Amino acid sequence: MQIRVEQTQNPKAKPADETKLGFGRIFTDHMFIMDYTLGQGWHDPRIVPYAPLSLEPSAMCLHYGQSVFEGMKAYRSDDDRILLFRPDKNMARLNVSNDRLCIPAIDEEFAVEAIKKLVSVDRDWVPTAPGTSLYIRPFIIGVDPVVGVHPAHHLMFMVICSPVGAYYPEGLNPVKIYVEDGYVRAVKGGMGFAKTAGNYAASLKAQDEAEKQNYTQVLWLDGVERKYIEEVGTMNVFFQIGDEVVTPALQGSILSGVTRMSAIEILKSWGMNVTERRLSIEEVAEASKQGKLKEAFGTGTAAVISPIGHLKWGDMIMQFNGGEIGPLSQRLYDTMTGIQWGKLPDTFDWTVEVKE
Numbered sequence: 006m007q008i009r010v011e012q013t014q015n016p017k018a019k020p021a022d023e024t025k026l027g028f029g030r031i032f033t034d035h036m037f038i039m040d041y042t043l044g045q046g047w048h049d050p051r052i053v054p055y056a057p058l059s060l061e062p063s064a065m066c067l068h069y070g071q072s073v074f075e076g077m078k079a080y081r082s083d084d085d086r087i088l089l090f091r092p093d094k095n096m097a098r099l100n101v102s103n104d105r106l107c108i109p110a111i112d113e114e115f116a117v118e119a120i121k122k123l124v125s126v127d128r129d130w131v132p133t134a135p136g137t138s139l140y141i142r143p144f145i146i147g148v149d150p151v152v153g154v155h156p157a158h159h160l161m162f163m164v165i166c167s168p169v170g171a172y173y174p175e176g177l178n179p180v181k182i183y184v185e186d187g188y189v190r191a192v193k194g195g196m197g198f199a200k201t202a203g204n205y206a207a208s209l210k211a212q213d214e215a216e217k218q219n220y221t222q223v224l225w226l227d228g229v230e231r232k233y234i235e236e237v238g239t240m241n242v243f244f245q246i247g248d249e250v251v252t253p254a255l256q257g258s259i260l261s262g263v264t265r266m267s268a269i270e271i272l273k274s275w276g277m278n279v280t281e282r283r284l285s286i287e288e289v290a291e292a293s294k295q296g297k298l299k300e301a302f303g304t305g306t307a308a309v310i311s312p313i314g315h316l317k318w319g320d321m322i323m324q325f326n327g328g329e330i331g332p333l334s335q336r337l338y339d340t341m342t343g344i345q346w347g348k349l350p351d352t353f354d355w356t357v358e359v360k361e
């Protein structure tokens with residue numbers, strides 16, 4: 006399929022101060038769109054000026070949440086190359102989400118090419134200030150104008166891009182998290198492993214209550230026993246207990262993060278003992294009491310490597326490194342971002358250059 010490109014006639018002003026980008030508020034000049042129609046498949050891929058959509062008020066995605074998305078970034082290296090980080094993994098995960106939401110699969114290689122082309126068209130929007138990048142948001146919505154609960158026959162695959170700074174206002178400073186033991190995010194057999202709008206809708210109430218109490222996000226426990234650690238609002242989570250680095254195993258209710266997967270591979274390459282297993286909040290609390298809990302950090306495309314400085318569970322407060330970033334989180338952050346921004350050799354072959 007050929008991707009048609011319609012250049013904007015009204016380019017927007019680029020952000021004047023790249024140190025104040027925030028996250029996901031500014032959008033570039035163009036977007037990618039491709040339609041799906043039952044019987045015809047995915048068709049008419051195009052890059053067009055970024056603009057509001059025209060949807061029927063009855064469009065299915067607005068009512069029943071048949072909607073999946075991805076989060077990726079493009080990074081500008083010091084020698085002015087534009088790099089994507091493991092885009093094939095994001096597109097593979099998009100198809101996993103698609104399958105769960107009865108959305109027809111996309112051609113993963115074609116989707117990566119489409120994203121490269123869009124980023125190339127908007128390459129001047131990839132920011133240069135340290136720690137900034139171009140956040141890429143691919144998403145698919147069901148758009149049939151039908152208020153009946155069925156998988157859509159008409160869908161749109163779109164990609165929009167936003168120059169961003171750090172996701173959390175804390176930047177690389179440790180975040181404060183509390184363990185959520187009232188609300189649950191997902192259960193096995195549900196959609197927790199899929200990157201779909203409904204999972205984020207389910208998180209809003211807890212997130213809002215956490216922010217009101219001056220916490221950055223919540224740590225979710227499993228939806229059945231409220232015992233095992235799952236993930237934090239927008240990131241997967243790791244704990245260093247003694248010499249073991251533990252992250253919850255993917256058992257159907259946790260998002261399979263690309264940064265999570267990469268962190269595990271980097272830690273293993275350093276010879277560290279990394280395990281993916283069930284981890285109860287009691288075990289973490291016990292390790293904390295015994296002085297064995299060394300560090301905790303989250304991983305995510307938006308969050309990168311985000312150290313946790315303070316974890317509250319009921320009345321118990323666990324502090325890490327006196328509220329400072331720990332050596333392991335720092336080393337992992339430096340390595341991950343070093344590869345992403347092309348400052349370190351890409352020994353894993355993870356980056357993909359976007360050519361003009």
Ligand code: COI
Binds near residue numbers: 075077307
């Ligand atoms: C990402 O890390 O890319 C995400 O999708 C998290 C988010 C909802 C901002």
